[in-house]
Amino acid sequence: MNRTIRKFLIVQSLTSLALVGCASVKEKPLPVIPQQLAEKVALYKKLQPDFLDEYGWAGEKCDSALVTSLCLAGGGCPDANIYDAESTTEPGRWYRHKLHDCFDLGQSASDISKDMFAGLGFVLDDAAKARVKAYGEAHDWVMGRGPLSRTYLTIPLRWVYTGWPVSTDSDSWIPFPINTGYRAHLDVLSILLRADARGQKTTPLELKYLKLQSERVPKNALFHAAYHKFFDGDQSAAKAILMDERWFPADKLPTDANYCTDYLWSRDEPHDLEPCEDGKRKDATDFLFAAWVAFGKM
DSSP states (O other): OOOOHHHHHHHHHHHHHHHHHOOOEEEOOOOOHHHHHHHOOOOOOOGGGOOOOOOOOOOSSHHHHHHHHHHHHTTTTTTTTEEEEEEHHHHHHHSSSTTOTTTTTTTSSSSSOOOHHHTTTTTTOOOHHHHHHHHHTTTTTTTTTSSSHHOOOOHHHHHHOOOOOOOOOOOTTSSSSSOOOOHHHHHHHHHHHHHHHTTEEEEEEHHHHHHHHHHHSTOOOOHHHHHHHTTTTOOHHHHHHHTTTSOSSSSSOTTTTTTSSSSGGGGOOGGGGGGGOOOOOOHHHHHHHHHHHHHOOO
């Protein structure tokens, strides 16, 4: 192949990549909410408060800023005030739980983490996001005590709090090969937040990433919901998982007799989907959040 042809092919490839980065895929209209699913959502919301902590927060204590945020987005956790996790003396500094003591008690290696800020991005108002921005800029985006791998707020999540820079839109943050486990969950949350900041639009590469994740973990209702939200609006895959009584009973909240982990969508291992006897409470935040992403407010 001579140099002229090689140069042409390189330029053509780069042009194609640039066009992919600049294009966008608009959210499809929300589907009609299935009656049976709506009834299960209503039942789970009614039963949930008895399975939350004494403050009305969801999930394990030191993951609670994340899980409670997703719970609130999904219409649950009626008594939780997420703003209790913000410092009263340092506005814009956030903690893992309203008690602010996970790091001090040795219950977590950090005050806060990136995934907490991903969850918070779904529920904080503009004034609170502005406080996060001010705190982050004043502290070089190190958002608390602990390893930088946890506390340093990376650029894709900063955009949630600084305002979407349309002129510098980039897919360069998307990891290939794709992430697994909690990192995959964080990626999907980040894509949903970025889409919201753009007016419910994803890039083609983000859509491809969502597709690959939904294929990699076919029992993950959140990944299916996020992908089909932008691909074709067909939420039958997410609905089938949410209506499956192996994991989500029709007449009560899930227990460890249904699945082992406390929040399904950030776990990949087969044993997390299997029954166990770990005694963990299930508050159904996973169910409520995935249903909200797929079908909207109920």
